[in-house]
Amino acid sequence: MSPYNKPDFWSLQAQKEGYPARSVYKLKEMDEKFGLFRSFRGFRSKSGSPTPFKVLDLGAAPGSWSLYALQKMGGQGFLAAADLSPLSRGYGKGLFNGDNFFFLQGDITAAETKELIVSYGPFHLLMSDAAPGTSGNSSADALRSLALAEAALEYAESALAKGGNLVVKVFQGGGTPKLLKHIRERFAIGKGFKPQACRRESFETYYLGLDKKDPGKR
Numbered sequence: 494m495s496p497y498n499k500p501d502f503w504s505l506q507a508q509k510e511g512y513p514a515r516s517v518y519k520l521k522e523m524d525e526k527f528g529l530f531r532s533f534r535g536f537r538s539k540s541g542s543p544t545p546f547k548v549l550d551l552g553a554a555p556g557s558w559s560l561y562a563l564q565k566m567g568g569q570g571f572l573a574a575a576d577l578s579p580l581s582r583g584y585g586k587g588l589f590n591g592d593n594f595f596f597l598q599g600d601i602t603a604a605e606t607k608e609l610i611v612s613y614g615p616f617h618l619l620m621s622d623a624a625p626g627t628s629g630n631s632s633a634d635a636l637r638s639l640a641l642a643e644a645a646l647e648y649a650e651s652a653l654a655k656g657g658n659l660v661v662k663v664f665q666g667g668g669t670p671k672l673l674k675h676i677r678e679r680f681a682i683g684k685g686f687k688p689q690a691c692r693r694e695s696f697e698t699y700y701l702g703l704d705k706k707d708p709g710k711r
């Protein structure tokens with residue numbers, strides 16, 4: 494059995510706690526460490542009235558990050574999500590069927606997907622766990638992962654509110670330092686973080702952009 498097929502501690506924990514994927518523990522750790530949802534309830538419109546906290550989840554299937562976000566918002570706020578694959582809707586006791594959730598099955602790099610998803614913003618948290626299927630060629634896989642991470646940054650550029658947070662998965666490789674530089678230019682804090690639930694043999698890591706700057710004041 495390959496290490497990827499063998500149920501490990503995190504997979505068993507996910508089964509026990511009712512999440513469709515072990516990846517939920519990566520998000521949970523980053524949320525606990527960096528307060529990704531901290532400004533929940535804190536956003537205000539230009540007129541000063543509170544605005545609903547909005548989350549965007551790119552590469553969302555089978556749905557554990559989406560489920561975590563919906564649970565965290567406790568029936569308030571709004572979540573938009575997209576993936577090439579459908580969600581595992583049997584999880585979450587009906588949370589995926591609420592009015593505060595929109596899911597689009599489509600390619601996040603396609604213009605029509607972006608146009609529709611962006612129309613649900615502006616968002617206060619953008620999470621992208623999107624990853625290409627791995628081919629065994631680590632340089633090619635890193636390039637495809639970078640293209641997905643760059644697509645997520647384009648969503649952040651047009652649809653993430655000032656003060657919003659970003660978390661994006663990347664496979665470590667050639668273009669990642671440039672990506673981090675780009676994040677640091679656009680957010681008050683930009684950093685890399687590898688959660689404990691990442692498989693030890695995996696090249697994946699996450700980049701975080703915290704507190705998006707006012708585009709006019711970069």
Ligand SMILES: C[S@@+](CC[C@H](N)C(=O)[O-])C[C@H]1O[C@@H](n2cnc3c(N)ncnc32)[C@H](O)[C@@H]1O
Pocket residue numbers: 513514516517551552553554555556557558559575576577578599600601602622623624625626641
């Ligand atoms: C690691 S999984 C995400 C797991 C998810 N965060 C969860 O917790 O259930 C990566 C996802 O990225 C999606 N993906 C890869 N390329 C994509 C693309 N171009 N557009 C949309 N989704 C994509 C895959 O279909 C896959 O479901």
